[in-house]
Amino acid sequence: MGNVAEVIVFLISGAIVLGGGLGVILNRNPVHAALSLIASFFGVAVLFISQEAHFLAFVQVVVYGGAIVVLFLFVIMLLGVDRAEQVRVEQLSMQRPLAIVTGVMLFGLAMGGLFLSGPGGEEGAVAATGQQSAMVPIDETEPNVRQLGLDLFTRNVLAFEATAILLTIATVGAVVLVRNEGAEDLVVDEPGTSIG
């Protein structure tokens, strides 16, 4: 009974993930593409839950479904590009068929890498080093959040600090990039320096 439910959950959320992905590609309107992206992210969150990665599912909804897509929508609305793509002509001949062929080949490559190369399953876990490769074994009795937090703040603490620096640099970089160069924001009352 549990297996059947698992299969149904997987099939439905998998369909949502792929359907959302198709929606991103096929919708001409960027706003609709962003909404399809949300659907896809939510499907991925459900897949995370069914694999017992509860914290990641939560973060997936908050960060991806919330922050990132809202950022996309914000930019779309701010710039007023929320209309269908106007450039219908392909600037490279054969671009679309070639892109689809390349995508199918990428899929085949991933499949080959997953299922043709070396032992899979239990054997794959011990293929490289001759022993179970778990660096941080999952403890089923502990909550997922607690384990992930312990791992982040002990084994990965340096990388965690580095992400803090990375986010700061990204924020500063964004401010520098979108700064309105040439427009003197602070001297608006001087005649002749209209910022339009």
Next chain:
Amino acid sequence: MEVTEAWYLILSAMLFALGATGLMIRRNPLVMFMCVELMLNAVNISFVAFSKMYDDLAGQSAVFFVLVVAAAEVVVGLSIVVALLRRRPTATADDLVELRG
């Protein structure tokens, strides 16, 4: 019938190929960024699947870092797109060459 990790890996490969195809087909820089996000999510799915398969939490930590890098990438990428679209609202990815200098 049982959901094995292989199912998740196949789904992940399909989503990755879908995102890559979209990245090559679409010309709107915003939608191209969304396709990059799709590819990152495909990788996240396979990270979590491998984490379950090998009973190893390191895969889930990796997803956390992918998430942070994705957020940073979107912030910087969207600000470049804003700088581009401010000049010409109908710009495509080819017009990024205008930002030179």
